[in-house]
Amino acid sequence: MGTVTIEVLRTALEQSWSADTSAASDWTQANHAKGQCAVTACVVQDYVGGEILNTTATLPSGETVSHYFNLVDGGIVDLTLQQFPDTTRFSKPKPKMKGFASTREFCLSYESTRQRYSLLNTRVAKYLHDRD
Numbered sequence: 001m002g003t004v005t006i007e008v009l010r011t012a013l014e015q016s017w018s019a020d021t022s023a024a025s026d027w028t029q030a031n032h033a034k035g036q037c038a039v040t041a042c043v044v045q046d047y048v049g050g051e052i053l054n055t056t057a058t059l060p061s062g063e064t065v066s067h068y069f070n071l072v073d074g075g076i077v078d079l080t081l082q083q084f085p086d087t088t089r090f091s092k093p094k095p096k097m098k099g100f101a102s103t104r105e106f107c108l109s110y111e112s113t114r115q116r117y118s119l120l121n122t123r124v125a126k127y128l129h130d131r132d
Contacts, residue, residue, distance in 0.1 A: 004047045004128060010079050012131075013040055016123035021116045033083040038107045039117040040080050041068040043124055045104060048072050052103040054096035058089045068107065069093070 004012075017036050019027045024035025033040075041052045050072030057067045067090070069078035100106040108114050 012127040021120040033080040037068040037080040053093040055093045056091040
């Protein structure tokens with residue numbers, strides 16, 4: 001498999017997301033990016049490198065949720081941003097390591113996240129292989 005562009009990777013991820021790769025119990029096809037940020041950021045890092053950062057998203061309702069995305073070659077790559085309403089506010093992004101060597105290691109320290117990541121990673125790899 002050659003170099004994967006962000007747009008091809010975006011399509012592969014969108015085709016691979018499902019309720020069983022989402023951390024959100026209220027995931028729907030209508031908001032298919034919901035709850036996919038941590039596992040998506042890990043898959044993006046697998047293909048294009050960079051760093052995974054965390055921010056707190058404050059929804060218009062005032063509810064706050066943790067959100068992960070990638071910093072690649074100095075640019076933000078956030079393939080799950082569409083899960084949030086336009087008026088969502090975000091805190092300053094930073095690594096979230098909590099004693100781990102990287103944000104990725106922190107994210108994957110949770111068994112449920114590891115399982116969702118493994119499933120998503122397998123689906124994306126299959127999608128990319130099948131399109132080659």
